[in-house]
Amino acid sequence: MYLALAAVVAGTVLGAADLGRMLAVRYPSHVQGFGRAGLVAVGGVILALVLVTHFRNQLYSKKIALWLDVLTIHPENHRANWMLASYLDTLGETEAAIEFAETSIRSKPTTQVFGDLAASHSLKGDHATATRFFEEAAKHPSCRKQAKAQLAFLARSRGDLITARQLESESALLEQDPPWPDPYLDMVVTLQAGNRGAQRRIALLERDGKYAEALEASFEVLALKRTSQALTGVGINLARLRRYQEAIPFLAEAVQVDPNDSNAHYTLALVLFTQWEISVAGGPVGADAASGFRQVIEHSKKTLALKPDHARACLFWGLAHKHLGENAEAIAPLRRGLSVEPQMFDLHLALGQVLAATGDTNGAKASLATAKQLRPADPRPDTELSRIK
Numbered sequence: 001m002y003l004a005l006a007a008v009v010a011g012t013v014l015g016a017a018d019l020g021r022m023l024a025v026r027y028p029s030h031v032q033g034f035g036r037a038g039l040v041a042v043g044g045v046i047l048a049l050v051l052v053t054h055f056r057n058q059l060y061s062k063k064i065a066l067w068l069d070v071l072t073i074h075p076e077n078h079r080a081n082w083m084l085a086s087y088l089d090t091l092g093e094t095e096a097a098i099e100f101a102e103t104s105i106r107s108k109p110t111t112q113v114f115g116d117l118a119a120s121h122s123l124k125g126d127h128a129t130a131t132r133f134f135e136e137a138a139k140h141p142s143c144r145k146q147a148k149a150q151l152a153f154l155a156r157s158r159g160d161l162i163t164a165r166q167l168e169s170e171s172a173l174l175e176q177d178p179p180w181p182d183p184y185l186d187m188v189v190t191l192q193a194g195n196r197g198a199q200r201r202i203a204l205l206e207r208d209g210k211y212a213e214a215l216e217a218s219f220e221v222l223a224l225k226r227t228s229q230a231l232t233g234v235g236i237n238l239a240r241l242r243r244y245q246e247a248i249p250f251l252a253e254a255v256q257v258d259p260n261d262s263n264a265h266y267t268l269a270l271v272l273f274t275q276w277e278i279s280v281a282g283g284p285v286g287a288d289a290a291s292g293f294r295q296v297i298e299h300s301k302k303t304l305a306l307k308p309d310h311a312r313a314c315l316f317w318g319l320a321h322k323h324l325g326e327n328a329e330a331i332a333p334l335r336r337g338l339s340v341e342p343q344m345f346d347l348h349l350a351l352g353q354v355l356a357a358t359g360d361t362n363g364a365k366a367s368l369a370t371a372k373q374l375r376p377a378d379p380r381p382d383t384e385l386s387r388i389k
Contacts, residue, residue, distance in 0.1 A: 127154050144209060145171050153378055162281050170240070211240045228258035232267050244275035255299070262306035266313050269299035273316045277323065285323055296320040300333070311341035318350055327357040345374045349381060356388050364388055 084097075131154050137147035152167035201217060215237040222230040231254035238247035251271060254264035276292040285293070300317035303310050314337030321330035334351040337344065352367035365388060372381035 127158055130154060157379055162278075165278055165281065211237050215241065226253070226257065228254040228261040228264045231257060232261070232264045235271065236267055239271045239274065244271055247271050248275070255302075259302075260306060262303050262310065265299045265306065266303040266310060269296045269303060269313065269316050272296045272299070273320060277319075280323065285325075290324060293320040293323050304336075309340045311337040311344055311347065313337075314340070315344070315347055315350065318347075318354070322350060322354055322357075327354040330354040331358070343374060345371055345378070348374065349384070352381070352384055356384065361388055 131151060134147045134150045134154065138144050138151065148167050148171035152164045152171060155161075155164035155167060215234065218230065218233040218237055222234055224230075231250045235247040235251035235254065238244075238250065248268070248271060251264065251268040254261065255268055258264065272292050273296045276289045276296070279292075280286075280289050296316055297320045300313045300320070303313040304317075307313070314333045318330040318334035318337070321327070321333070331351065331354055334347055334354065337347045338351065341347065348367045348371035352364045352371060355367060356364035365385065368381045368385050368388075371378075372385075375381075
């Protein structure tokens with residue numbers, strides 16, 4: 001740290017000296033004595049910065065010692081571990097910061113710990129370290145979905161659109177982040193018998209990100225009776241393991257077993273969309289992909305016939321039309337989705353894109369501006385707005 005500061009001091013002083021010489025040559029009557037006075041002033045400022053940094057580090061060292069004392073009494077104290085992670089990260093001790101952040105998130109699962117650390121690095125332009133913190137957060141069941149969404153944003157920021165789409169798809173396949181685990185309740189659930197107990201055990205495995213084990217348990221439930229719920233459970237866990245080709249037949253069977261199961265239709269639409277969006281990856285849509293997107297539209301419509309307020313089914317319906325180049329046809333389902341969930345970022349973004357493609361410049365700008373307000377850090381609304389003439 002001090003070596004870096006020394007480099008800054010040297011660079012600033014040399015730069016000030018060069019500036020002084022340039023001004024002295026150009027304006028000799030106005031800058032007599034500037035060089036020495038300027039160097040003294042700049043040197044004073046740099047010295048002050050060095051001293052402030054030194055005293056700040058000393059203060060942090062004292063605070064670290066105090067919080068370590070707390071941990072000797074309460075090793076799992078959430079706030080103590082959080083503060084230690086923050087102080088150590090500021091001092092450049094990333095490895096130690098991650099260790100304390102891990103302990104903090106175990107006692108109180110929330111992305112705020114890793115999120116704060118990641119956000120500070122992201123603002124500094126250090127996306128690699130920010131990505132690392134969110135990857136750590138994604139390992140925890142109570143903040144996996146949020147962390148995956150943030151990783152997708154960082155991937156887009158660095159121009160890695162394929163990874164961004166993969167992470168967005170993974171986030172979409174996940175249920176909403178569950179509340180903090182209750183060890184007592186978890187133990188009680190493991191003692192339950194019958195189909196209900198099996199379903200709850202599968203839900204616990206899914207919550208903990210143990211999708212391979214959840215898939216195995218789902219197959220056991222399916223072996224007892226091939227219900228639409230059991231078939232959907234197998235399909236969604238195959239998809240979470242990125243085994244989309246294997247997942248689709250189970251989901252297709254689920255909607256045949258019970259044509260009135262809105263969740264089965266929606267899950268099939270979601271997995272089909274995820275598979276083909278990743279497959280085309282922004283490239284041309286071939287015959288197979290076009291057929292896949294047509295099926296997304298079909299099952300999204302069936303979902304909405306059974307559950308008219310399903311905003312995400314509206315989203316995939318509209319996005320499927322967008323991938324097929326049918327931008328005008330995408331507008332109605334996207335607007336329908338917004339009538340249900342007017343604060344959904346993805347709906348506003350997609351609507352802005354298709355309105356721009358159909359020539360409705362004012363409508364596109366309004367939708368994209370709303371998307372930007374809903375998620376200011378996401379670069380996509382600005383990117384789309386810059387393309388509108």
